[in-house]
Amino acid sequence: MKGFTIWFTGLPCSGKTTLATLLHNHLWEQGIANVELLDGDVVRQYLTRGLGYSKQDRDENIRRIGWLSRTLNKHGIHAIVAAISPYREAREEQRRLIENYFEVFVSCPEKICEQRDVKGMYKKARQGMIEHFTGVDDPYEEPLTPDLVIETDTLSIEDSFKLLLDKLSAKIFRR
Amino acid sequence: MKGFTIWFTGLPCSGKTTLATLLHNHLWEQGIANVELLDGDVVRQYLTRGLGYSKQDRDENIRRIGWLSRTLNKHGIHAIVAAISPYREAREEQRRLIENYFEVFVSCPEKICEQRDVKGMYKKARQGMIEHFTGVDDPYEEPLTPDLVIETDTLSIEDSFKLLLDKLSAKIFRR
Numbered sequence: 001m002k003g004f005t006i007w008f009t010g011l012p013c014s015g016k017t018t019l020a021t022l023l024h025n026h027l028w029e030q031g032i033a034n035v036e037l038l039d040g041d042v043v044r045q046y047l048t049r050g051l052g053y054s055k056q057d058r059d060e061n062i063r064r065i066g067w068l069s070r071t072l073n074k075h076g077i078h079a080i081v082a083a084i085s086p087y088r089e090a091r092e093e094q095r096r097l098i099e100n101y102f103e104v105f106v107s108c109p110e111k112i113c114e115q116r117d118v119k120g121m122y123k124k125a126r127q128g129m130i131e132h133f134t135g136v137d138d139p140y141e142e143p144l145t146p147d148l149v150i151e152t153d154t155l156s157i158e159d160s161f162k163l164l165l166d167k168l169s170a171k172i173f174r175r
Numbered sequence: 176m177k178g179f180t181i182w183f184t185g186l187p188c189s190g191k192t193t194l195a196t197l198l199h200n201h202l203w204e205q206g207i208a209n210v211e212l213l214d215g216d217v218v219r220q221y222l223t224r225g226l227g228y229s230k231q232d233r234d235e236n237i238r239r240i241g242w243l244s245r246t247l248n249k250h251g252i253h254a255i256v257a258a259i260s261p262y263r264e265a266r267e268e269q270r271r272l273i274e275n276y277f278e279v280f281v282s283c284p285e286k287i288c289e290q291r292d293v294k295g296m297y298k299k300a301r302q303g304m305i306e307h308f309t310g311v312d313d314p315y316e317e318p319l320t321p322d323l324v325i326e327t328d329t330l331s332i333e334d335s336f337k338l339l340l341d342k343l344s345a346k347i348f349r350r
Contacts, residue, residue, distance in 0.1 A: 068243070
């Protein structure tokens with residue numbers, strides 16, 4: 001049985017990694033161990049080292065994560081992806097390629113993301129120390145037809161996660 | 176239960192892909208479907224596009240294939256790798272990192288490999304049309320302590336494969 005790919009997209013600091021990690025850990029606690037967390041920042045250390053943040057490199061990054069997800073899914077391993085994945089076309093390509101693709105748009109206004117900025121990345125981008133920073137000097141194309149929208153500026157982490165689980169449970173837990 | 180990584184190393188046209196593919200198909204026929212074939216040439220199209228053939232890029236290529244193998248093994252998926260992997264240190268790093276690592280040195284004198292050269296790659300390398308070609312103008316460091324040596328210049332494909340299966344069967348099929 002093929003695995004699912006749950007793909008979290010959104011601005012930096014919107015809550016993608018938080019929700020993806022909560023989901024991963026929850027599944028483990030439920031005894032669902034056939035699941036792999038593919039966090040964009042972590043993947044860049046292994047799979048896509050050397051790629052930058054131009055549109056071309058970002059698209060290549062997404063393509064590799066997508067290929068890895070498909071490879072895992074083929075063997076019944078669920079993939080949980082947390083990656084900005086700012087370009088609509090690159091995401092839609094993955095939707096076409098991945099059989100069980102579930103896109104979660106982690107929606108949060110840029111201003112709120114910037115206030116959360118725990119690693120000080122927005123600040124560095126504003127100061128010009130980081131270039132091609134999504135939300136500052138690089139675009140984010142919002143999904144038009146995501147499978148789920150979670151507005152993390154209005155929902156607490158707990159309520160965001162509850163909404164996610166409710167939507168996913170019919171898809172994953174029944175299997 | 177963790178999967179195995181069977182890592183075929185050797186010169187271009189030594190027989191790595193042939194043996195790896197035979198093994199993959201044999202396992203499938205035996206009902207062992209939790210196995211993924213990672214052929215160096217194929218992987219370069221997805222995982223490592225953009226990498227060249229300098230030592231640094233070759234090492235990065237091996238590191239990525241190794242990381243992918245570990246990720247698959249973690250979920251009980253066997254990885255069958257067919258990659259020139261010319262540098263000893265890069266291979267030894269994978270041996271340290273991959274829990275169930277089984278290295279097959281597909282041994283064949285360069286002259287014989289060149290005679291087999293179905294894609295005409297050695298010819299192009301001799302003509303200077305391909306640079307950094309292992310066996311021509313790039314080194315191949317033979318394994319000092321592989322788990323298995325298969326001399327494909329003296330053994331037929333059938334006998335090579337039989338030797339491989341005999342050695343592996345105790346490790347994989349018993350599981």
